[in-house]
Amino acid sequence: MTATERSIELVTVAAQAAADRLGHDIIAYDVSDVLSITDAFLLASAPNDRQVKSIVDEIEEQIQKQLGVKPVRREGDRDARWILLDYVDIVVHVQHTEERVFYALERLWKDCPELPLPEDAVKTRTKAPEPAGIAGDTDGELS
Numbered sequence: 001m002t003a004t005e006r007s008i009e010l011v012t013v014a015a016q017a018a019a020d021r022l023g024h025d026i027i028a029y030d031v032s033d034v035l036s037i038t039d040a041f042l043l044a045s046a047p048n049d050r051q052v053k054s055i056v057d058e059i060e061e062q063i064q065k066q067l068g069v070k071p072v073r074r075e076g077d078r079d080a081r082w083i084l085l086d087y088v089d090i091v092v093h094v095q096h097t098e099e100r101v102f103y104a105l106e107r108l109w110k111d112c113p114e115l116p117l118p119e120d121a122v123k124t125r126t127k128a129p130e131p132a133g134i135a136g137d138t139d140g141e142l143s
Contacts, residue, residue: 003030007039007089008115010063014085014092015121017062018044021055023094024124027106028115040090040115044124045100049080055094056083063087 003011011028018026023044032039046052056074063069069087076083082099085092093105 003032003039010090011040013066014042014059015117017059018055019120021058023055026121026124029109029112031112038091042092044094045097047097052094053080
């Protein structure tokens, strides 16, 4: 079994919305062969809680506007570190960068095929912001 056209359509709209709100590391997996509860997972990250919420709000708004669909469940709003949108056909995970690294959902689903995404979303994979104190943070001093 593979993801349905409807699932791919939902993933495409959600991925573009995430890219429009400056989400990073956007990727989608076809999990239909290993899970019976959904066809696809979309993952996206943001460097702060406020942006996580902004990305989720934009995804929800664009899917409603373009496809007339609302999520059946939205979880994680309270802390906004990891918000999940469940559309039954797809599940969207928008995580704070630290949660994304810690939970490493890509490791769990790496054997599943990736779904094609809009060019704007694909480009976000090289734009992940570096955590503070990492490469390039020398304050003008050479080590």
